[in-house]
Amino acid sequence: MTLMQTLTEKAKNLAVRSPWIYRINAGSCNGCDVECATTALIPRYDVERLGCQYCGSPRHADIVLITGPLTARIKEDVLRVFAEIPDPKVTVAVGVCPISGGIFRESYAVNAEVDHYLPVDINVPGCPPRPQAIIEGVAQAIALWRQRI
Amino acid sequence: MLDTTTIPLAVLLFPGGLFALAFGLALKGLDRRVAARLQGRVGPPLAQPFFDLVKLARKRTMVPDIAAEPVFLGAPLIGAVSMLLCAALVPIPGVYAPNPMLGDLLVLLYLLAVPAVVLMIAGSASGSPFGAIGFSREMALMLAYEGPLVLVVAAVALRVGSFSLTDIVAYQQTxxxxxxxxxxxxxxxxxxxxxxxxxxxxxxxxxEAETEVLEGPLLEYSGPALGLFKVMSALKAVVVLGLGVALFLPLAPDGLAGLAVHLAKLVVLMILGVTLLRVSMGRMRIDQAFAFFLKWPLALSLLSLAIVALA
Incomplete structure (x- = not known):
């Protein structure tokens, strides 16, 4: 049993070095998405060195980045895509919109706060947040993910 | 030579199985690392594909409602096992010659076609429209490149007078x-x-174009099933590059030095032939690739076969 436990711990330590990231745009103005893309794609903030990989399919994802205030138009689709992501997963809300609706907060067309509908684990506030903040959010998500995997 | 007790060892441990898998994953890691360096990034650690595999083993496999479940889950298994067998069929010059009981170049040719077939089956069994697009593209591409491969192998076999890879390696050594x-x-x-x-x-x-069809056939796969596809592709890199070495440059000393030389050849091939190629080119359209294969490689391999037959 103890050997089993040490092996599981070892496997966990290896597994958390491979967090694959998936982005959901829940009606964002694209500002946060640009910052997310910057975080991933340009040499300065290369997150692949942490083992991160942006994936195109929700089925491959471990860490979900959600941007935008969850507009009425896209709500059902976002919930559906979120359900497609296999457990264990961690949800990171990027930008101020998922927290309060941001500049759209009084609109009839948005459903913010997002955590009424989805289990948000980590908030990265900002309009838009800086890449460093997003990386910190991802790092916290990895720490949380370690407890779940 | 016909000692059958070593066959399970060759398939599961060395040079197939664990050894080929570990080396294949290392090659993939090297490829990602070098690609990152060429783009001015730091890149992931060399063992990254290994971490990915451990992670996938701990995730849940989800099966879509409309998928044909037995086929959907069976396809990656068949693909990985066929590549496992393939890895034991490729000789390492000076170190390992495959047991003739296990099969020769013809068996290798058939097994090499399995991963593409498996991807087609997986894509259509998943029920996803992207999988279906991947299926049709995979089929067109496979039709285009299988012909030249068979003709290349036939030309080499005709030159040597044997379909045994061991004979082909021995012929070139003399x-x-x-x-x-x-x-x-x-x-x-x-x-x-x-x-x-x-x-x-x-x-x-x-x-599998990520930016067009979201990895096509692999789109609906998750967890251990996706991991099996990663195993398949890591083994395939070792098999295909190893086949290239056996067909065209199998000169190596005996023993451990021979193994080191073989591994060094594969590393060089991976960096020059795979990494440099993929970071310096854009993706072709399927019709362009189809036309390309039916024009150049097919003509070249036919030409080679004709010259060998006449010489």
Whole structure:
């Protein structure tokens, strides 16, 4: 049993070095998405060195980045895509919109706060947040993910 | 030579099985690392594909409602096992000669076609429209590159007079490598066009194009089932590059030095032939790739076969 436990711990330590990231745009103005893309794609903030990989399919994802205030138009689709992501997963809300609706907060067309509908684990506030903040959010998500995997 | 007790060992441990898998994953890691460096990034650690595999083993496999479940889950298993067998069929010059009981070049040819077939089956069984697009593209690409491969192999076999890879390696060790044999240069050129398509790398990663069809057949896969596809592709890199070495440049000393030389050849091939190629080119369209294969590699391999037959 103890050997089993040490092996599981070892496997966990290896597994958390491979967090694959998936982005959901829940009606964002694209500002946060640009910052997310910057975080991933340009040499300065290369997150692949942490083992991160942006994936195109929700089925491959471990860490979900959600941007935008969850507009009425896209709500059902976002919930559906979120359900497609296999457990264990961690949800990171990027930008101020998922927290309060941001500049759209009084609109009839948005459903913010997002955590009424989805289990948000980590908030990265900002309009838009800086890449460093997003990386910190991802790092916290990895720490949380370690407890779940 | 016909000692059958070593076959399970060859398939599961060395040179197939664990050894090939570990080396294949290391090659993939090297590829990602070098690609990152070429783009001015730091890149992931060398063991990254290994971490990915451990992670996938701990995730849940989800099966879509509309998928044909037994086929959906069976396809990656068949693909990984076929590549496991393949890895034991490729000789390591000076170190390992495959047992003739296990099979020869013809068996290898058939097994090499399995991953593409498995991807087609997986894509259509998943029920996803992207999987269906991947399926049709994979089929078109496979039709295009299988022909030249068979002709290249036939040309080499005709030159040696045998379909046994052991004989092909032995022939070159006495008569000189085919890499320096002008008669087989067209075949070599055709092989150099074949293997990027078979390994599914840019410019020929059309069926799994991430930015167009979201990895096509792999879109609906998650967890251990996706991990099996990663195992399949890591083993395939070792098999296809190893086949290239056995067909064209199998010169190596005996023993451990021979193993080191073989591994060094594969590393060089991976960096020059795979990484450099994929970071310096864009993706072709499926019709362009189809036309390309039916024009150049097919003509070159036919030419090579004709020259060998006449010589």
């Amino acid at each position: 008569h000189g490598a085919f890499l320096f044999d002008p008669v087989l240069w067209p075949a070599l050129a055709a092989f150099l066009a074949f293997y990027p398509a078979n390994l599914g790398i840019v410019p020929f990663d059309i069926p």
